[in-house]
Amino acid sequence: MVTLKRLLLLLVALLFASCANKSMTRYEELGEPLEKKGIDATIEKMKKDQDDLYGSNSEFLYYFDLGCLNHYKRDFKESAANFAKAEQIYEDLYTKSVTNEAAAIVTNDNTRPYRARPFELLLMYEFQILNYLAMMDLDGAMVEVRRSQIAMNALYQKDQKKVNDNGLLRYLSAMVYELDGSPDDAAIAYINTVKAYKEGKLKVPNEVLEFVTEGLRSADRENDLVALGTQVPGITPKASSVRENGQEIIVIGYAGHSPILGELYMSGTFISGGVMNLYYKDGETGERRTFTMVAPPVSGAGTGESFHVGFALPEIKKLYNRVDHFEVSLDGSPRIRPEKVMAVDEELKQNMDDEKSSRVSRTVIRVILRTIAAQKAKQAMKTDNILLNLLTSIGTDVAQSQIEQADLRIGLFMPHSLHMTRIPVTVGQHKVVVTANGPAGDTVELFEFDKLNIAKGQKVFLIVPSLR
Template structure:
């Protein structure tokens, strides 16, 4: 009996491990009503309660994003450096050291950055340094990002873990440092990465890539991209001839969050598992069949299983695009250069089969263990054994919690435009707009000094 009570207590304690929804429910209203500064303070104050030791990466990642939006670039850099170190340490740690997840749920495991989160970290770091006019710092982050992308390809060679915007930013930094060969390679890879994504190649990006490759006498690279060649590149040429520009980076809307999708069905060890679920966005009932790996102790029995998995829940966003006014005259529509929604959905799809298989095996193992526990603790007292067996089943059922951890403060989309300017003082007004063209917010930047040969970055965080 004592052993049973200890097992039940362990189950119930572990079932409380999911902090993800608590974190979102606490921080989202703070961001909406009080802004970045207050949200940073809340994250720091409630680190232990909202993140805990298993979500350390997300704690520093979220802080890095918030500090970036608040233009605390030095603080953002420090936070992202800590997040990167945590991720590197976890990369070298064997997954076998996380065996507790086999008995409980994936929330027990230290959180490893999703591929798009890690690449986004480097994008923010590069932009932090560029906003500070620190080219050397930006170059260091570019080189680190290359190592990260190579590592991702070695780990998941059958999946696409590339990022067009990160490649484009890297090319821009190489170009600034006059590293022409590295810049040309990065520009070429940026177009290839955009082609592999669902959003395609932004027109302005292709114009600047075309101008750059032509300037570097890399016409063969342009033809190898198999795109309709541009007859002229007026904006990119103007930037090159003038030598200075203002680059507007806009963050629009709020990235998706993760909710729970409940699956149920049958599991036949060494055979198949047939699962049913309700699509959270369409409401339709769907089913699919996967191979079920052998499970020790399962024999030829068929198990009914039920468990929750993470699914993407689109966050309602009021901001969908931007309009930029330069010196009260020129009106420009920045183009989308990264779609976080698509990145998260692609990542979830890549992990879907392995996550389902791992979870189904875990639930089956616990079901077997629960049946053995009930048999081993039977007392012969029918009523007591009934209550006890119901308790074991409830504890076992409560144990499985979907891992809903994800960065909370990313935008839904990144936008970018490059504006050639004369040296001097310039004013930029950025209107954050909704899907019907309505103005949601206006961000004014007055008297921006631009020296000869400078590239000045204007950060617009419309996370609404």
């Protein structure tokens, strides 16, 4: 019977040794098709290899990634359908009992269903609003605005200390409220736009501030903007033109590729009920750094008992981006440069910083609990046979080391940054040329939108993806 237990233990060790982290290969498998064969080929591979690349615990990411790719190819209906599935998965997981979290205590975070990072969720709502606006479906856009408001409120209730807001999402919401003829709701959304930008990493973009100012002036609420400590622009020519005439062309540019996640190895000493001192190598500078925090007591360990721990955590892995910004020309006019309205890389960095302490603590406690359990298992199966004891010990240690994997799951096809400009136009036919440029101004990609027929009061949304 004892021998059977050992054999089972060794088989478990081999099983875990063969279980690859899906996140480690997902970008490698999908990044190349996107770069060399385009969006359609990437979508085809995703659908064909869904189980191998995503699996049931990353179902949100599967539909999120499909939603992004279809949005970029301007298949707004298909994009909206996939994001709707991702939304439903998120809501089900948010309200569902977290009994499935128990498995993560003895294995790793990859065993838990992926629940979306706050900025991924808010970006999804931005894409959804733009999907419906591009399809001229105001009712659909309004539904997404309301759903996004519920999501943001819930995120703030979960943790008041973390900034889970987004200036662009607030701004798009204000646009939808105006289109719906709800000036009071639009004014509130405009005020929240400024607040969100002030709390975030980007200052309020000049063009955004112009439209916010025009919107609040028309609602006789300019003083609310002044109360936020914002310098109000004296004139608002673009915003005034759009308000008076109605029609405009709105260019949304997606520049570069957002960072992905790699593994960061940390090691050090954990003193139960005392402190935890960890060391790691900074992925950007290569320097050795330390990380110290209070170490909570661990069940099964005596107060003051020390453990040497080593484990992997996710860290940001930046990708080389050829595209830095966009330039737009209307009917051959001089180019204008859309402003950056969201920085996904900064949102990810903030999210990782917000979660660092809790993630480290959870992972270390998990490692220690397994260490204690492994030692007890070794003692329980110890015999007079030295060779069998050695095999038992090695098998147990191998199994334990293979179980712990960093959770590297993240949306793969988010842009590095979002850029936006609103161009007032006359009724009639227009041509828009958009160039995606590198940091030095060199043209990386060219987009032409010819023979755009603009009707009275119409707003046309041009989606320009250049994830290079």
